[in-house]
Amino acid sequence: MSDSRSASDAPQPAAPHPGASVRHTRAKGEPRFPDGPKADPAGSHFERRIRSFQPRRSRVTAGQADALQRLWPLWGLDIDGQRVIDLGELFGNDHPVVLEIGFGMGEATAQMAAADPHTGILAVDVHTPGQGNLLGLAERDGLSNVRVANGDAIILLREMLAPDSLAGLRVYFPDPWPKKRHHKRRLIQPEFLTLAATRLAPGAVLHCATDWEPYAEQMLEVLTAHPDFENTVPGGGFAPRPAHRPLTRFEGQGLDKGHVVNDLLFRRVQHRVPSLDQHQEQPPTG
Numbered sequence: 001m002s003d004s005r006s007a008s009d010a011p012q013p014a015a016p017h018p019g020a021s022v023r024h025t026r027a028k029g030e031p032r033f034p035d036g037p038k039a040d041p042a043g044s045h046f047e048r049r050i051r052s053f054q055p056r057r058s059r060v061t062a063g064q065a066d067a068l069q070r071l072w073p074l075w076g077l078d079i080d081g082q083r084v085i086d087l088g089e090l091f092g093n094d095h096p097v098v099l100e101i102g103f104g105m106g107e108a109t110a111q112m113a114a115a116d117p118h119t120g121i122l123a124v125d126v127h128t129p130g131q132g133n134l135l136g137l138a139e140r141d142g143l144s145n146v147r148v149a150n151g152d153a154i155i156l157l158r159e160m161l162a163p164d165s166l167a168g169l170r171v172y173f174p175d176p177w178p179k180k181r182h183h184k185r186r187l188i189q190p191e192f193l194t195l196a197a198t199r200l201a202p203g204a205v206l207h208c209a210t211d212w213e214p215y216a217e218q219m220l221e222v223l224t225a226h227p228d229f230e231n232t233v234p235g236g237g238f239a240p241r242p243a244h245r246p247l248t249r250f251e252g253q254g255l256d257k258g259h260v261v262n263d264l265l266f267r268r269v270q271h272r273v274p275s276l277d278q279h280q281e282q283p284p285t286g
Contacts (some may be wrong), residue, residue, distance in 0.1 A: 036068035037131060037150035041078035064132025071135040072148075079124070079151030081159040090147055091120040096167030099199075100124065101153045101187070102174055104250065106134025111246040113143045119167065124149040124156060154192075157199050164201045173250065176212035188219045190226060197228035200268040205232065208264045209245065211254040216262035229266040238262045 032039065060068070068076075077090070087097045097120040103109045109123050123146060125131060131148050138146040149156060177185045188208060196206060206229065210216050216238065223229050224236060233239050241247075241263050251261055 036072040041080045067136040068132040077149040081155040098168035100170040108246045110137040176215040202270045211259040232265040239265045
């Protein structure tokens with residue numbers, strides 16, 4: 001017997017749950033998110049360097065994909081290295097802007113943005129699910145002071161930010177690269193600090209945090225030795241976790257396992273630093 005039901009009567013596929021993972025078969029060359037972040041925004045315009053990050057491949061939920069498609073044109077930025085950003089224009093105001101390198105899933109970033117609405121946060125990461133998650137959190141909580149940047153933080157600092165334009169820099173729980181042969185991949189190195197100092201306004205604070213104690217010791221050593229930074233802790237050493245840095249889920253899990261979390265807060269000193277063009281070596285990316 002033939003089925004007399006019309007096409008409209010046939011069962012329709014259920015809409016994906018906002019938390020469900022998205023699988024999409026793309027044609028060759030088709031971008032993952034046509035209106036979202038590019039896979040390689042800087043392309044081959046810049047030299048290849050030892051990178052301090054590794055892109056993590058994980059599934060994007062339906063909610064994250066929706067946020068990327070809808071909100072990226074409004075609040076997203078691909079790091080292509082082709083222009084200098086006007087931060088006032090990017091955020092639509094003249095508020096101070098802090099750069100955050102590596103924000104994971106964005107929960108802590110959203111909390112800090114909500115607690116300090118008069119400071120812009122330019123948050124950089126290469127993790128697509130995290131980018132979508134942070135955009136979704138910003139929309140949900142009405143956070144107009146968050147912008148999400150996709151790509152190489154070194155290219156952003158070196159090519160796209162003006163000197164003295166940042167009110168602060170946050171590097172929370174960067175990859176510790178624990179094996180000795182990989183230590184050269186760690187982000188906090190003298191060359192990176194020299195670059196960062198040119199983009200931080202005098203008096204701006206570089207705030208690092210890590211739960212890997214050997215990396216914390218290296219951070220303290222290189223920051224203490226760098227002429228463009230001074231420790232905000234009288235007498236030197238690590239700082240107590242400041243109230244503005246939320247306790248993240250990842251950090252809480254580490255503390256439960258007995259990890260020691262160290263914060264470092266160093267201020268960009270007042271003297272002028274040499275032009276970046278005078279420095280021959282380039283830092284690893286972040």
